[in-house]
Amino acid sequence: MGSLSPGFHGRTRAFEGRLPPGQYPTESFPVLSAGPTPHVPTDRWSFTVTTERGETRSWTWDEMMALPQEEPTVDIHCVTRWSKFDTRWRGVSLDVFLDEVDSSSEHVVAESFDGYTTNLPREDVTGGKAWLAHAYDGYALSPDHGGPARLVVPHLYFWKSAKWIKGIILTPDDEPGFWESAGYHGYGDPWREQRYWSD
Ligand SMILES: Nc1nc2c(c(=O)[nH]1)N[C@H]1C(S)=C(S)[C@@H](COP(=O)(O)O)O[C@H]1N2
Numbered sequence: 414m415g416s417l418s419p420g421f422h423g424r425t426r427a428f429e430g431r432l433p434p435g436q437y438p439t440e441s442f443p444v445l446s447a448g449p450t451p452h453v454p455t456d457r458w459s460f461t462v463t464t465e466r467g468e469t470r471s472w473t474w475d476e477m478m479a480l481p482q483e484e485p486t487v488d489i490h491c492v493t494r495w496s497k498f499d500t501r502w503r504g505v506s507l508d509v510f511l512d513e514v515d516s517s518s519e520h521v522v523a524e525s526f527d528g529y530t531t532n533l534p535r536e537d538v539t540g541g542k543a544w545l546a547h548a549y550d551g552y553a554l555s556p557d558h559g560g561p562a563r564l565v566v567p568h569l570y571f572w573k574s575a576k577w578i579k580g581i582i583l584t585p586d587d588e589p590g591f592w593e594s595a596g597y598h599g600y601g602d603p604w605r606e607q608r609y610w611s612d
């Protein structure tokens with residue numbers, strides 16, 4: 414106990430109830446990428462929602478930036494056990510995009526420019542719970558952290574927050590993504606410690 418600074422105790426108390434089991438708080442912002450960082454210029458960027466019937470709706474960068482913008486401040490939790498409190502993003506609620514398509518699918522797969530995929534229930538990316546974010550802490554999102562735009566789904570482990578997102582596919586069935594096919598949990602609730610298949 415003697416090795417902890419007084420500030421640490423104050424901080425711990427302020428964040429009481431906000432640290433999921435098995436996690437530790439960090440001030441830094443680690444970069445976790447399965448492969449090299451793709452560089453996607455915004456003039457060639459687009460975001461596409463595809464329905465189960467193959468119908469698509471796409472937005473260019475400028476069209477996306479003209480949509481209503483939100484500034485969520487949220488806690489994020491990585492399955493490698495770091496949690497970061499009060500991260501500040503700017504972007505568009507996924508509701509805005511999903512409201513534009515006609516689909517009865519209850520699952521989605523997020524697809525990224527690096528080939529990464531991750532599956533989520535539609536319920537978890539609607540109702541004000543998920544954003545397509547293009548700025549972090551007041552600045553354009555850096556390529557390492559998923560710029561020009563990434564998914565932010567703070568209530569699930571951070572691997573669900575696809576960096577360099579290029580689209581969302583609506584699927585009738587749950588289709589495991591990159592990490593979910595490799596042993597990570599299909600849903601990934603940090604509060605229930607759903608890290609691996611066996612959890
Ligand atoms: N496209 C893509 N998205 C990704 C990843 C990735 O490798 N590729 N890694 C995931 C993992 S495991 C985590 S923990 C977070 C890390 O985001 P950060 O690098 O901004 O901390 O991004 C997630 N999104």
Ligand SMILES: [Mo]
Pocket residue numbers: 445491492493571572
């Ligand atoms: Mo991760």
